[in-house]
Amino acid sequence: MTSQINVSTGSLVISFALVLIAIFISMREKLDLSKDIIVSILRAVIQLVIVGYVLKYIFQVNQVWLTIAMSLFIVANASYNAHKRNPSQTKTYWHSFAAIFISTYITLGILLAAGAISFIPSQIVPITGMIASNSMIAIGLCYRQLASQYEDQRQQVLEKLALGASIKLASKPILRQSIKTAMQPTIDSAKTVGLVSLPGMMSGLIFAGLDPVHAIKYQIMVMFMLLSTTSLGSIIAGYYAYKTYFTKAHQLK
Template identity: 60%
Template sequence: MQGLAVSNLSLLLALFLVVVAMGISVREKLDLHRDIIYAILRAIIQLTVVGYVLKAVFHVANIFLTLTLTLIIILNASWNAYQRNGRQKRGFIYSFIAIFSSTTVTIMILVLSGSIRPVAQQLVPISGMIASNSMVAIGLAYRAMRTQFKQQAQQVNEMLALGATGFQASRAIIRESIKTGMQPTIDSAKTVGLVSLPGMMSGLIFAGVDPVYAIKYQIMVTFMLMSATSIGSVIAIYLSYRNYFNDRLQLVLPEE
């Protein structure tokens, strides 16, 4: 790999960057230094384990093992999204359906278009990128929906009293929640290349790939993330808004 050599000593020296963050936490009395230590230790352990797992999966090159690992990624993303939704009834199932759908639809389009090949070295990293971005978008959408229902409880109840269905009473909230989930991806697409050089493009450039060739892959990533976050947000919100109504079509706000 041209121009990129990370040794154990290099990582140890780079640890100074974490010390800087901890120093800021202590200096400003943010009380984040313990969280920083925990996060760094967890990241090191998780990445090390994943690195060896991926090495084994890539070596075996078995499609069923690859799909199993992809499913594990989706399940983990679904669980995290579910926790961000206040552990509502059927929340995990709804999150899984949304992330599974957004990931599989996007991956299928990429494979059929020839953008990626159905091999572990490409499917697993791309699936992780899609599932993680869907998870974040869905989490933001869930949070926005909870906030909107609390702020607009009176309006929703008034519409229900006038004979509106749960969907009719929630339509504005649904739209705003989906918009909130999609907005970060849209904002990121507006600034990509001018403000930020994202991971896919930077990684390829580090590896010595022609920047123009790397740009094509980054454009593909932008397309797939836009698709994944929109599909995931729409499915998750349309499935989960029903949790805010009981069988008698009364508004039920979640407990704190």
């Protein structure tokens, strides 16, 4: 099987019509999203072009330190974006960084130990990106759910604290629900993969000309690693973040 991918500059220009459809819908329905759509597309194009040339250089040089540096850059950037999604007024960037760093490199380490991937930039960098981005999304969901639950269940938490419960015990139901909410999209995706959608890894390999049967093995590996990183990331972030809703005297802020 040979690859038939041939996306020319002309093809990209013509496919911009798809963006115009989104802009038309925004204007037609008065959604006030036209500016956001244009800005997001411009940012995406600029970022992807820059990253494309950076990755091309890293892949050609094939230096361990450059691979590690790019991997850490991805983790740091994912941590910053997860941190921004935390509604808590006393949030800490290092909580998000620790959650994404640990979840990403534990998952990556297991894949390397199992021989599923090799320590080369063309594999480490894309896999790190996939792991860190999914951990970032899960952690963001966990943060938002924590904020919502503490607002909705404020009275229950105060009552538990008044009866002598520790902040961990008083927060346990909220933590469980927040971690569950963070993990649920990945679990739902795993249930429907192959039936409703052909995910990115599998689709990319098929586009590149790989036998679909072999592509399935990679996609199964991806589902394993995403379940790992979302569960690790959300539980670490959740157990760090819930403490920021309390004072040093163990009072709910």
